[in-house]
Amino acid sequence: MPSSHTSSTPRPTVRDAFLRLMRELGLDTVFGNPGSTELPMFRDFPEDFRYILGLQESVVVGMADGYAQATRRAAMVNLHSAAGVGHAMGNIFTAFRNQTPLIVTAGQQSRAILPFDPFLAATQATELPKPYVKWACEPARAEDVPLALLRAWHMAMQPPCGPVFLSIPADDWDRPCDWVDPRQVSHAIAPEPHAIARVAQALAQSRAPAIVVGAGVDRDGAVERVVQLAERHHAAVYAAPMSARCGFPEQHRLFQGFLPAMRERIVEALSGHDLLLVLGAPAFSYHVEGQGPHIPPQAQLWQVVDDPQIAAWTPTGDAVVASIDLAVDSLLQGPAAQVDRAAPPERQPVPPAEAGSPMSVAFALQTLDAVRGADDVVVEEAPGSRGVMQRYLPMHGAETFYTMASGGLGHGMPAAVGVALARQRLGKPGRVIALIGDGSSLYAIQALYSASQLGLPLTFVILNNGRYAALQDFAPVFGYAPGDKPAGTDLPGLDFIALAKGHGLPGVRIESAADLRSALSQALSQAHPSANLVEIVVA
Numbered sequence: 001m002p003s004s005h006t007s008s009t010p011r012p013t014v015r016d017a018f019l020r021l022m023r024e025l026g027l028d029t030v031f032g033n034p035g036s037t038e039l040p041m042f043r044d045f046p047e048d049f050r051y052i053l054g055l056q057e058s059v060v061v062g063m064a065d066g067y068a069q070a071t072r073r074a075a076m077v078n079l080h081s082a083a084g085v086g087h088a089m090g091n092i093f094t095a096f097r098n099q100t101p102l103i104v105t106a107g108q109q110s111r112a113i114l115p116f117d118p119f120l121a122a123t124q125a126t127e128l129p130k131p132y133v134k135w136a137c138e139p140a141r142a143e144d145v146p147l148a149l150l151r152a153w154h155m156a157m158q159p160p161c162g163p164v165f166l167s168i169p170a171d172d173w174d175r176p177c178d179w180v181d182p183r184q185v186s187h188a189i190a191p192e193p194h195a196i197a198r199v200a201q202a203l204a205q206s207r208a209p210a211i212v213v214g215a216g217v218d219r220d221g222a223v224e225r226v227v228q229l230a231e232r233h234h235a236a237v238y239a240a241p242m243s244a245r246c247g248f249p250e251q252h253r254l255f256q257g258f259l260p261a262m263r264e265r266i267v268e269a270l271s272g273h274d275l276l277l278v279l280g281a282p283a284f285s286y287h288v289e290g291q292g293p294h295i296p297p298q299a300q301l302w303q304v305v306d307d308p309q310i311a312a313w314t315p316t317g318d319a320v321v322a323s324i325d326l327a328v329d330s331l332l333q334g335p336a337a338q339v340d341r342a343a344p345p346e347r348q349p350v351p352p353a354e355a356g357s358p359m360s361v362a363f364a365l366q367t368l369d370a371v372r373g374a375d376d377v378v379v380e381e382a383p384g385s386r387g388v389m390q391r392y393l394p395m396h397g398a399e400t401f402y403t404m405a406s407g408g409l410g411h412g413m414p415a416a417v418g419v420a421l422a423r424q425r426l427g428k429p430g431r432v433i434a435l436i437g438d439g440s441s442l443y444a445i446q447a448l449y450s451a452s453q454l455g456l457p458l459t460f461v462i463l464n465n466g467r468y469a470a471l472q473d474f475a476p477v478f479g480y481a482p483g484d485k486p487a488g489t490d491l492p493g494l495d496f497i498a499l500a501k502g503h504g505l506p507g508v509r510i511e512s513a514a515d516l517r518s519a520l521s522q523a524l525s526q527a528h529p530s531a532n533l534v535e536i537v538v539a
Contacts, residue, residue, distance in 0.1 A: 021182065033059075133165045196330045206274050209341075240259060244402065301316060301318070361463060368435075464536065
């Protein structure tokens, strides 16, 4: 594309061209934790841009992850060279697994002194974040930095979405370069017509179909379409193992529950179905070693996913690589059911949870479900309580639930800040509820500061059971005798109200079940416009 400047027009600096391109791409919010090699980038920082400070680099990436997911657009991250990128790697890994589009920039020492291995230089800077970025680049010339940003944007947004990385030397910003104009690139993947027609025909002819939904359904904005598809075919719907988003309303009459991340139990759960249609998820994610078939012997499996790598390693069945919304649109145009089939039986409601003393997690989440608003959003990182959450805190459908797909802790608290910031900017109603375990919270507790400073409609709900519950509960799978605790899994003496106060947030500690409903109602009310924290002591 021809440059937009003429030979008589002064050439811009790298900074000028980079910032103009950021503006044209909608990248006017930067999540960062500044260091010396990044300072030249932010000189004369535009007044219409916003810098969101995180107190630690992993918090920065987590906030950007939540923001990007909620806006469905790539977010800009700025980190310090080497050590800063290292601090951020846990949440870069999670962003990769979440398929979140992020443009991660990091400073680099000046090109003029790089041959002398200077202080704060990143050795082989582009190798550090690999393999958990889709693309990594330190431009060969300063004048190539804006062009690298444009490529980074399209790489991050192209399915499967994910983080990309740019290393930028500190002395690049004042060098002359050319303007770079944005280009329109279609990022959607249409399904191959013959392949998706085969899926539609198999679905129409099946006796007892099941649809398994993953995070890709919500990521591609296809939840309502999948509801239509399931209702049209009277299909049972299951959530894929370890799904990081809500792909189907969990109180819908066709929803059958959550598949475990264990091969034998997946086969058992799906044994009554002759066709399995997996949408927006691997088929299947496992957490422990298993044996035997991956699907019931009588079942046919079709998988629709936007990641060709997932399609390649799936051990059985056929796959279509496509954006989920476009694929489901095609399936809705296919034939209706060609056999008589009854709708699957509805799940039995869970029995009411008793309070107990200390109160149970089930009672705490049952109460939270009763008082939350219809537009409230849950960002969760309480893996020890996830099974209870799935029974007592059902999610309502599109854009109502976020968690980490990686299993890595330290994502949930900052991601909740990013989701709340995005929803506030987009004018969406409701409050964000960060449902966090006591152990998980300490991986990114500095997120409290950012939430306080930004004045977000966000409530942190800390489930304090004084232990790493997921590890203790999972220990028997790895040979521990009943009652034996792995070393280092108790967490006595934590004071989350003091931690909240130290970061500028009001907080309340609830130990009695009788006090819980009123405390949660007050914390989640519209009369409480800014961030706060509720610590719930549970058994």
